Amino acid sequence: MKAKIFAAALTAVLGSSAFAADVYQIDPNHTYPSMEVDHKGLSILRGKFNKTEGTITLDRVAKTGTINVTIDAASVDFGHDRLNNHIKSADMFDVEKFPTAVYKGTSMTFNGDVPATVNGELTLHGVTLPVQLKINKFKCVQNTQLKREVCGADASAEFKRTDFGIGYGGAAFDPLVKLQIEVEAIKQQ
Numbered sequence: 001m002k003a004k005i006f007a008a009a010l011t012a013v014l015g016s017s018a019f020a021a022d023v024y025q026i027d028p029n030h031t032y033p034s035m036e037v038d039h040k041g042l043s044i045l046r047g048k049f050n051k052t053e054g055t056i057t058l059d060r061v062a063k064t065g066t067i068n069v070t071i072d073a074a075s076v077d078f079g080h081d082r083l084n085n086h087i088k089s090a091d092m093f094d095v096e097k098f099p100t101a102v103y104k105g106t107s108m109t110f111n112g113d114v115p116a117t118v119n120g121e122l123t124l125h126g127v128t129l130p131v132q133l134k135i136n137k138f139k140c141v142q143n144t145q146l147k148r149e150v151c152g153a154d155a156s157a158e159f160k161r162t163d164f165g166i167g168y169g170g171a172a173f174d175p176l177v178k179l180q181i182e183v184e185a186i187k188q189q
Contacts, residue, residue: 021059024151024185026069028052031183033071037161038174047078047087049101056185058151060113067105067118067133074099091168098125105133114138118155127164133157133181149187156180 034048054069074095076087088095105120115135122131133155140151161167162175 020061021057021064022149023188024056024058025188026052026054026056027150027184027186030152031181031185033179033181035180036178038176040169040172041174045078045083047076047084049073049075050077051075052183054103056151056183058108058115063108063110065105065108065115065118067103067120069103071101071103072099073101092166093125103131103133115153122159122164124164125166129159129163131157131159143186146186148189150184151187152182152184154180154182 028051031052032048032050033052034046036044036046039045049071051072052069052075054067056065056067058065073093074088076084076093078084078087087093090097102123103120104123105118107119108115109117109119115138117135118133120131120133121128134157135153135155137154138151139153140149142148143150157179159177159179160175161177167175
C-alpha cells in the first residue's frame with residue numbers, strides 16, 4: 001500500500017509543472033543593461049555595462065519565472081574615460097567597495113503566454129530595494145547554430161539613485177535613473 005501511495009505521489013510530482021521550468025544562461029555577448037541619467041539639467045548621459053552574467057528560469061506553463069543577474073559595476077561605459085572613472089569612484093558607484101550590482105527577480109506576471117513584468121530586488125551600492133522590470137518585448141526562437149532555444153527581451157525600469165545612497169551632485173542632478181536592458185539567454189540542456 002505504501003508503495004502505491006509513493007508511486008502516485010511521485011507521478012503527481014513528476015507530472016506537475018515543477019519540472020517544466022527551463023533554465024536559460026544569459027549570453028554576455030548580447031546583453032547590455034544601459035542607463036540614462038541627468039547631467040545638471042543640461043543633457044541626458046547614456047551609458048551601458050559591458051559585463052553581465054546570470055540565469056533566467058522560465059515556466060511558461062505555470063506562468064512563473066525568476067531572474068538572477070550580476071552586473072560588473074566596473075564595466076560601466078559612457079564612451080568617455082574620464083566620466084567612466086568618475087562614475088566608478090567613491091563619489092558614485094565606489095566599485096572597489098561595491099564591485100557588482102545584482103538583480104534578483106522573484107516573480108513574474110504574464111500577458112497571455114508572454115512575461116510582462118518581473119518583481120524583484122536590486123542591490124546597488126550596498127543597498128537592496130524592490131525594483132520592478134517592465135518587459136517591453138519578448139521572443140524565443142530556435143537558434144540554428146546553437147541547436148537550442150534562445151530567448152530575447154527588452155526590459156525597462158526606473159529608480160532614484162539617491163535611494164541607493166548615490167547622492168553625488170545633490171540637487172543639481174535629477175536622481176532619476178532610467179534603466180534599459182537588452183538581454184538574450186540560451187536554454188540550457
